[in-house]
Amino acid sequence: MNDSAKSQWIVDALDRHEASLVRYANWILGDIESAREVVQETFLRLCKEQQSRVGAYLAQWLFTVCRNLAFDTRKKETRMTPLGDAEIGVDSRLEQRETAGEIFRMLNGLPKNQREVVYLKFQCDLSYKEISEITKLSMGNVGFLMHTALKTIRKQILSAPRRTQ
Amino acid sequence: MNFNPDDPKWTAYVLGEMEESDRAALELELESSAEAREFVEELRFAVSIMKEGLAAETVLGLTPEQQTMVRASAGSRSESRNPFKQRLSMPATPTVWAAGLVAASLLVAVIVAPSFLRSRQASQSATLKTQPDITVTAPVLENPQENARQQPHPSGGAVTSAREASAPLQAFDSAAKDEKEIR
Numbered sequence: 047m048n049d050s051a052k053s054q055w056i057v058d059a060l061d062r063h064e065a066s067l068v069r070y071a072n073w074i075l076g077d078i079e080s081a082r083e084v085v086q087e088t089f090l091r092l093c094k095e096q097q098s099r100v101g102a103y104l105a106q107w108l109f110t111v112c113r114n115l116a117f118d119t120r121k122k123e124t125r126m127t128p129l130g131d132a133e134i135g136v137d138s139r140l141e142q143r144e145t146a147g148e149i150f151r152m153l154n155g156l157p158k159n160q161r162e163v164v165y166l167k168f169q170c171d172l173s174y175k176e177i178s179e180i181t182k183l184s185m186g187n188v189g190f191l192m193h194t195a196l197k198t199i200r201k202q203i204l205s206a207p208r209r210t211q
Numbered sequence: 212m213n214f215n216p217d218d219p220k221w222t223a224y225v226l227g228e229m230e231e232s233d234r235a236a237l238e239l240e241l242e243s244s245a246e247a248r249e250f251v252e253e254l255r256f257a258v259s260i261m262k263e264g265l266a267a268e269t270v271l272g273l274t275p276e277q278q279t280m281v282r283a284s285a286g287s288r289s290e291s292r293n294p295f296k297q298r299l300s301m302p303a304t305p306t307v308w309a310a311g312l313v314a315a316s317l318l319v320a321v322i323v324a325p326s327f328l329r330s331r332q333a334s335q336s337a338t339l340k341t342q343p344d345i346t347v348t349a350p351v352l353e354n355p356q357e358n359a360r361q362q363p364h365p366s367g368g369a370v371t372s373a374r375e376a377s378a379p380l381q382a383f384d385s386a387a388k389d390e391k392e393i394r
Contacts, residue, residue, distance in 0.1 A: 049286075056285035060278070068271040082273050089281040149264025167226065168258075169265045174228045186219075189228065193219035200257040 055097050059104055060089055066170040067112045073165055074116040075123075084119055088112045105172060106179040113180060152202050160195035163188055214246045221247070225254045 067088060071081035088111045092100065100107045153161055159181075166177045174192070178185045223229045224237050241247050273281070 053285045057282060060281055060285075064278075065272050068273065069268060072271060078271060081271070082277060086273055086277040086281060090284055093281070093284040149261060149267075164261065165265075168261045169268070174223070174226075189219040189223050192226070193217075193222035196222050196225075196254055196257050196261075197216070199261060200253050203257055203260055204253065 052097055055101075056089065056093055059092060059108065063105065063108050064089075067108060069169055070109065070165065071112055071116045073169075074113070075120055080119055080123070081116070084112060084115045087115055103179070106176050109166070109170065109172065109176070109180040152199050155202075156195050156198060159183075160191045160198075163191045164195045164199075167192060214244050214250070216250055221251055221254060225251060225258055 064085065067085045068078075068081050071084045072078050075081050075084070088108055091111055092108065095107075153164060156164065162181060163177055163183075166172045166180065167174075172180070174185050174188045177183070178188045181188070183191070220229065220233070220237060224234060229237065241251065272278075
């Protein structure tokens with residue numbers, strides 16, 4: 047693999063996954079600056095990898111590394127400033143937006159593992175297989191969590207149709 | 212067929228996560244169940260709401276400085292980050308081998324020369340120390356009987372070191388050899 051091809055591969059990966067990764071890291075950390083640092087580190091690590099090793103699993107690799115780095119960062123930050131509830135959550139500023147507010151409230155009402163698979167599916171546009179590899183859950187488990195989450199959301203939407211439609 | 216809304220296959224179907232063969236079987240089931248069709252429509256609606264809601268989230272990305280750093284890192288030679296690997300992959304041409312051999316020889320010379328000189332100096336001083344013994348044994352060549360009388364230790368004192376011990380023994384051996392030749 048020559049250098050220019052590898053360089054192009056990384057630039058393409060940056061263009062394609064940067065925004066999703068920053069959103070995902072921000073979703074885990076609740077802090078955009080830390081999220082950006084985590085994503086930058088993720089891409090710097092990608093630069094050290096061989097394309098032949100990662101190529102076929104690029105999205106899974108990026109999201110897995112980003113997820114691990116984000117959880118490590120959160121663990122360190124939690125140790126420094128103990129939080130009452132350090133669970134994954136959406137940015138509270140986003141909750142204030144009227145259009146998305148209901149959806150984020152619904153998402154935040156879901157258990158943590160359901161929230162993560164829903165987020166990876168709808169925000170990051172990943173497949174069950176990719177989510178399974180990132181979260182280390184079985185594909186069957188991912189399907190079950192997704193279905194349970196969607197059933198809950200469906201129920202909430204149907205119970206308050208005017209607010210969401 | 213009983214409709215089971217707890218089966219994850221409905222969501223998998225809506226999200227396009229189903230195998231082709233399973234999908235065909237499920238579509239047959241949908242045709243026969245109004246309840247299932249309604250449920251699938253509601254799931255589709257929930258999915259569209261979720262996508263719409265999450266799409267409203269502000270688009271975030273790296274700062275321009277961070278992007279520049281990643282792009283610069285992508286442009287640099289990844290292999291050169293590991294100098295050890297780089298050295299291993301260097302072709303071993305005859306010139307490289309010769310240069311290596313010369314360098315190794317010089318290194319050995321630098322390390323060994325001082326200790327060699329020290330040991331040589333020491334042996335010279337030992338030779339000087341045992342010089343009287345040699346002068347004692349030298350006449351023996353002319354007079355073997357006198358030599359035999361002066362044994363076992365030509366210096367007449369106790370042997371205190373290996374060097375001291377070996378020098379008289381060598382002298383003894385050569386004297387005995389010479390004695391045989393004379394006879």
